[in-house]
Amino acid sequence: MLQxxxxxxxxxxxxxxxxxxxxxxxxxxRLRCDPPELDAVEALLHDIVAQSxxxxxxxAAWQACGQQGQDLSADALHAxxxxxxxxxxxxxxxxxx
Amino acid sequence: xxxxxxxxxxDDAAVRASVLNLLAAEGLEARxxxxxxxxxxxxxxxxxxxxxxxxxxxxxxxxxxAAILARQGSELPIIFMTGHGTIPLTVQAMKAGAVxxxxxxxxxxxxxxAVRNALVLDAGRVAGRRELALLRxxxxxxxxxxxxxxxxxxxxxxxxxxxxxxxVSEIMAKTHKRKVMEKMGARSLPDLVRYAExxxxxxxxxx
Numbered sequence: 080m081l082q083x084x085x086x087x088x089x090x091x092x093x094x095x096x097x098x099x100x101x102x103x104x105x106x107x108x109r110l111r112c113d114p115p116e117l118d119a120v121e122a123l124l125h126d127i128v129a130q131s132x133x134x135x136x137x138x139a140a141w142q143a144c145g146q147q148g149q150d151l152s153a154d155a156l157h158a159x160x161x162x163x164x165x166x167x168x169x170x171x172x173x174x175x176x
Numbered sequence: 177x178x179x180x181x182x183x184x185x186x187d188d189a190a191v192r193a194s195v196l197n198l199l200a201a202e203g204l205e206a207r208x209x210x211x212x213x214x215x216x217x218x219x220x221x222x223x224x225x226x227x228x229x230x231x232x233x234x235x236x237x238x239x240x241x242a243a244i245l246a247r248q249g250s251e252l253p254i255i256f257m258t259g260h261g262t263i264p265l266t267v268q269a270m271k272a273g274a275v276x277x278x279x280x281x282x283x284x285x286x287x288x289x290a291v292r293n294a295l296v297l298d299a300g301r302v303a304g305r306r307e308l309a310l311l312r313x314x315x316x317x318x319x320x321x322x323x324x325x326x327x328x329x330x331x332x333x334x335x336x337x338x339x340x341x342x343x344v345s346e347i348m349a350k351t352h353k354r355k356v357m358e359k360m361g362a363r364s365l366p367d368l369v370r371y372a373e374x375x376x377x378x379x380x381x382x383x
Binding site: 086089090093094095096097098099100101102103104105106107108109119123126129130133 | 188190191193194195197198200201202232257259260279280281282283284285287288
C-alpha cells in the first residue's frame, strides 16, 4: 500500500514541479534575448507562482488526511488532493506565448 | 520542406502549456494536445516531427498512443515523460519504440536535447521516405519492356545476354537499357542496382 501512496504523491507533486521547471527554462531563454522579453518573463513567473501554490495545496491536503487519521489508501489521498485543488482552482498558465 | 514540428501530448493543462512555452522560447514550432484521441485525429505533418508524450493519461495512455502510431506504420520518434518511472514501465516504453524516457520534473536542457535529437532522427527518415517515393514514381514510368530489362541488367548481364533473354537485337537491348538508366535517374550501373535494392526489385538472373 505504501508503494501505491508514494506513487500517487510522486505523480501529484511532479506535475506542478514539471510545469515550474519548464516555465523557468522558458523564462531564462526569454531573459537572454536581446532585448530581454520582459512581458513574457513576467507571465512565466506568474505561472511559476501558481504552480508553486498548487504543489503547496497538494502537500496540505495530504497533511490534512494524515492528521484526521482518515483512510490512507492511495485512491483516498488522490481524491482528497483533487478536492483541495478544485477548491483552490489553481490557475493554469495561459496558452503558449 | 516545412519547419520541424513538436507535438506535446499531456492531459495536465499546466504541464502542457509550460512545455509549449519552453519550446516556443527555444524557437521551436509546437502544438499541444490534451488527449491521445485528439492527437491521433488531428496530427499530420510532412516535415520532420517528434512527439513529447505523458505516460499516464485517462482513456488512451502513452503506450496506447505508441501502439496506434505503430499500427499506422508511423515512425514518429516518441519522447515519453512520466511522473513516477519504474523499471518495468521503462522497458515497456522502449519496446513501444520510445527514443527517450524522461522522469518528471525534466530539466529544460534535458528535454530540449531529447527533442533536438528526435527531430534530427526524423529528418533523416523523412529524407529516406522522399527518396523512396521518387524512385517509385520513376519506376512506375517505365514500360513493361523496360521493367523487364531492368531486372536483367541489375543481374550484371551483358548486352548480348539481355538481348537473348528479351528475344530482341543487341541494339534494341542497348536502347532499352539506356532508357531505363535515363528514366530511373541512374548515372551508373551500381546506382541502378542500389535503386533496385531500395525498391526491393530482385534480379531476374545473374551472370
